Amino acid sequence: MNSQLLAQSAVQAPHIEYGQLAPMLIVFGLAIAGVLVEAFVPRRARSAVHAPLTLVGLAAAFVATVLQAGTHHVAAEGAVGVDGPTLFIQGTIIALAFVSSLLIAERRPDTSAFVSDAASVPGTQEERESLVAGDVQTEVYPLTMFAVGGMLLFPAANDLLTMFVALEVLSLPLYVLCGLARRRRLLSQEAAVKYFLLGAFSSAFFLYGIAMVYGFAGSIRLSEIALAVSHSGGNETLLLLGLALLGMGLLFKLGAVPFHSWKPDVYQGAPTPITALMGSCTVVAAFGALLRVLYVGFGGMQWDWRPFMWGIAILTMVIGAIVAITQADVKRMLAYSSIAHAGFVLTGVIASSSQGLSSTLFYLVAYGFTTVGAFAIVTLVRDAAGEANHLSRWAGLGRRSPLVAGIFAFFLLAFAGIPLTSGFTGKFAVFAAAVAGGATPLVIVGVLSSAVAAFFYVRVIVVMFFSDPNPDGPTVAAPSLLTGAAVAVGVAVTLVLGVLPQPALDLAANAAAGLFVR
Amino acid sequence: MTPADVVFLFLGAVTLGSAVLVVTTRQLVHAALWLVVTFGALAASYLLLTAEFVAWVQVLIYVGAVVVLLLFGIMLTRAPIGRSEGLDSANRPVAIAVAAATAALLVTVVVAGFREAYVELGDPPAGTSGQMGASIFRTWVLPFEVLSLLLLAALIGAIVLSRREIQPPGESSDERPTERPTGPGRG
Amino acid sequence: MHIVYPAVVAALLFSVGVYGVLARRNAILVLMSVELMLNAVNLNLVAFDVWLGDALRGGQVLTLFVIVIAAAEVGLGLAIVLLVFRNRQTVQIDALRDLADRDAEPAERPEQVSTEIS
Numbered sequence: 050m051n052s053q054l055l056a057q058s059a060v061q062a063p064h065i066e067y068g069q070l071a072p073m074l075i076v077f078g079l080a081i082a083g084v085l086v087e088a089f090v091p092r093r094a095r096s097a098v099h100a101p102l103t104l105v106g107l108a109a110a111f112v113a114t115v116l117q118a119g120t121h122h123v124a125a126e127g128a129v130g131v132d133g134p135t136l137f138i139q140g141t142i143i144a145l146a147f148v149s150s151l152l153i154a155e156r157r158p159d160t161s162a163f164v165s166d167a168a169s170v171p172g173t174q175e176e177r178e179s180l181v182a183g184d185v186q187t188e189v190y191p192l193t194m195f196a197v198g199g200m201l202l203f204p205a206a207n208d209l210l211t212m213f214v215a216l217e218v219l220s221l222p223l224y225v226l227c228g229l230a231r232r233r234r235l236l237s238q239e240a241a242v243k244y245f246l247l248g249a250f251s252s253a254f255f256l257y258g259i260a261m262v263y264g265f266a267g268s269i270r271l272s273e274i275a276l277a278v279s280h281s282g283g284n285e286t287l288l289l290l291g292l293a294l295l296g297m298g299l300l301f302k303l304g305a306v307p308f309h310s311w312k313p314d315v316y317q318g319a320p321t322p323i324t325a326l327m328g329s330c331t332v333v334a335a336f337g338a339l340l341r342v343l344y345v346g347f348g349g350m351q352w353d354w355r356p357f358m359w360g361i362a363i364l365t366m367v368i369g370a371i372v373a374i375t376q377a378d379v380k381r382m383l384a385y386s387s388i389a390h391a392g393f394v395l396t397g398v399i400a401s402s403s404q405g406l407s408s409t410l411f412y413l414v415a416y417g418f419t420t421v422g423a424f425a426i427v428t429l430v431r432d433a434a435g436e437a438n439h440l441s442r443w444a445g446l447g448r449r450s451p452l453v454a455g456i457f458a459f460f461l462l463a464f465a466g467i468p469l470t471s472g473f474t475g476k477f478a479v480f481a482a483a484v485a486g487g488a489t490p491l492v493i494v495g496v497l498s499s500a501v502a503a504f505f506y507v508r509v510i511v512v513m514f515f516s517d518p519n520p521d522g523p524t525v526a527a528p529s530l531l532t533g534a535a536v537a538v539g540v541a542v543t544l545v546l547g548v549l550p551q552p553a554l555d556l557a558a559n560a561a562a563g564l565f566v567r
Numbered sequence: 568m569t570p571a572d573v574v575f576l577f578l579g580a581v582t583l584g585s586a587v588l589v590v591t592t593r594q595l596v597h598a599a600l601w602l603v604v605t606f607g608a609l610a611a612s613y614l615l616l617t618a619e620f621v622a623w624v625q626v627l628i629y630v631g632a633v634v635v636l637l638l639f640g641i642m643l644t645r646a647p648i649g650r651s652e653g654l655d656s657a658n659r660p661v662a663i664a665v666a667a668a669t670a671a672l673l674v675t676v677v678v679a680g681f682r683e684a685y686v687e688l689g690d691p692p693a694g695t696s697g698q699m700g701a702s703i704f705r706t707w708v709l710p711f712e713v714l715s716l717l718l719l720a721a722l723i724g725a726i727v728l729s730r731r732e733i734q735p736p737g738e739s740s741d742e743r744p745t746e747r748p749t750g751p752g753r754g
Numbered sequence: 755m756h757i758v759y760p761a762v763v764a765a766l767l768f769s770v771g772v773y774g775v776l777a778r779r780n781a782i783l784v785l786m787s788v789e790l791m792l793n794a795v796n797l798n799l800v801a802f803d804v805w806l807g808d809a810l811r812g813g814q815v816l817t818l819f820v821i822v823i824a825a826a827e828v829g830l831g832l833a834i835v836l837l838v839f840r841n842r843q844t845v846q847i848d849a850l851r852d853l854a855d856r857d858a859e860p861a862e863r864p865e866q867v868s869t870e871i872s
Contacts (some may be wrong), residue, residue, distance in 0.1 A: 245831055684757035
């Protein structure tokens with residue numbers, strides 16, 4: 050190519066469909082607006098500006114997502130696929146981020162979850178001063194929005210390069226956010242280090258997988274990889290290795306066994322609103338990306354990857370459920386429960402059909418809202434040292450504060466999959482899809498580990514309602530409007546999807562009907 | 568075997584040799600310096616493969632920025648000059664086993680996969696800055712813009728974790744975190 | 755040139771990085787080992803890109819992006835490591851074992867107890 054030709058092709062401007070990218074553009078715009086607020090608004094007024102800005106912006110992004118319904122198009126020079134499943138996942142992420150932001154915005158000096166001055170050393174004079182002054186690190190808002198923007202791009206990425214960039218955009222802010230807890234700061238910082246090092250390690254494997262797939266297929270576009278897969282002959286070990294390494298990176302993000310070791314530590318150490326964000330939005334985004342890679346890029350070799358995914362799903366369900374039994378910390382227990390639930394969702398992914406896709410989408414909505422609600426309750430049960438996360442401290446909570454304990458029990462029953470909750474509908478949907486896809490043994494394992502999981506959920510309920518309250522036990526902070534709203538949304542969605550699931554199931558089925566755009 | 572093969576094998580040997588020294592040396596500063604050799608040899612390999620733009624970016628960012636950052640990190644964590652004990656953890660045998668297994672798997676697969684793959688180097692060059700610019704600003708423009716957001720996010724994150732609030736004069740205490748009596752010996 | 759050579763060098767470099775991540779205790783050395791792994795990926799990508807003659811230059815563009823992201827990652831990683839160093843006077847990652855599966859409540863360190871006064 051001579052230089053003149055080059056100059057001509059360089060002048061040609063790329064074609065960007067701004068309307069179809071509107072949801073993530075709005076969220077990234079919010080992040081940048083948040084940075085500007087940090088720069089120009091006086092310190093005392095920042096929280097008051099950030100919180101409404103974030104909530105209104107996320108609502109606008111949700112509307113923008115809904116307006117795109119029915120689009121089936123590859124946008125931005127092939128970098129982003131806008132289609133039914135993606136829009137459904139993006140809408141779910143935005144809605145869950147909205148509810149998590151309610152928790153993040155909880156800012157009374159005595160209950161804020163975030164550190165006043167992240168760089169100060171715990172126990173020093175400086176830290177005491179900034180605590181007394183009631184300062185909080187308001188950079189949390191723009192960082193959260195960067196992470197949410199990355200999560201919106203992650204499941205939409207139509208080539209592996211965009212997917213990797215999105216993965217890092219969602220990960221880097223989360224590493225920082227994990228280290229910003231106001232109480233138990235050393236634990237929080239330890240969580241940040243572990244998450245960072247393991248995250249960097251896993252993204253190196255993800256990248257090596259991309260390189261292998263690129264070497265095989267000659268392109269990093271998922272559609273061209275699919276083409277190369279369907280024409281493949283002879284050289285498939287390279288492709289299998291690439292997919293395995295790629296899968297490792299994705300399974301790490303959603304915390305499937307054996308790539309789950311970070312999850313309990315990080316969920317326990319991170320500030321609880323951030324745990325709620327990770328437990329809901331990150332998991333949804335990672336499943337979205339996994340679905341797109343497996344269905345679009347590697348749909349042609351599903352007979353090769355299905356046995357591996359079977360193994361991962363079984364391990365994830367069984368180990369998540371069994372290890373959760375021995376946990377004594379509420380947040381760790383919810384982390385292992387989240388691992389087990391990732392296994393249940395994987396049974397829907399393995400079905401690799403339109404039914405499997407729609408049941409997976411429904412399960413992610415149901416699970417996400419229940420998770421945010423449960424972590425919102427965790428922020429309410431407090432003693433002098435902050436949140437009382439140890440299970441023994443929750444003894445007798447049902448007598449002291451029946452409403453809060455009752456709502457938490459309701460969330461636990463939803464996790465366990467008891468009828469009339471969203472958890473039951475979701476499990477029924479994914480297991481039905483798996484049976485239809487010929488994975489009956491997987492469903493049997495799933496039902497058995499659900500039973501094991503139900504045991505430890507019920508154990509927590511027994512501790513709360515049938516043991517004597519500890520005299521110096523934790524108190525339940527009166528929920529403010531924000532936390533109260535988050536809990537109310539969690540309860541409402543969990544109940545509605547359990548009692549009247551049909552509209553949501555139809556919506557998921559409609560979204561999944563067109564499958565992913567290629 | 569062409570001359571290019573011979574040069575590449577030499578560069579590959581330098582890369583691997585210095586990489587092994589990075590992960591085995593007992594002196595922290597030496598690890599960073601061997602890292603420079605690894606990155607430099609890789610940049611030369613990229614030049615050999617005619618990917619000149621990538622080669623110079625490798626020199627500028629890896630050798631110029633990343634290694635300097637790492638050296639600052641070593642300095643700020645008060646690593647002693649000279650040998651330090653306890654850089655390796657107790658699970659070295661496990662690490663050797665895992666690394667050997669990884670190497671065996673990857674080498675077997677790539678040798679089987681690229682046995683027939685030859686490339687004619689040089690004409691036309693594969694990665695001039697003109698070609699790269701045209702490609703980035705057309706096909707890959709969206710990830711490129713998102714990358715700028717990532718840098719902004721990383722910048723803000725690092726500032727949040729590192730910057731002390733500037734307090735009005737007289738109010739701030741003189742206590743310096745690194746001068747607490749615990750002592751730096753363990754770092 | 756035979757493309758097997760860069761592919762094999764990259765595979766070995768990646769394994770050296772894996773060894774470093776698993777064997778080293780110092781967080782900064784672990785970061786360096788991760789950089790070795792990323793460089794192995796870059797060598798692969800550039801070699802495959804040249805071999806394939808990719809019209810979109812996907813491999814080389816991804817290499818550039820990996821380099822930039824690695825720089826951002828190292829900056830952020832060092833900020834996190836230095837934060838921990840200020841609080842604990844150590845960068846040994848196996849000293850970080852307060853978060854683990856156990857029955858008892860995590861032991862409260864003296865520094866932490868004083869933090870709880872707000």
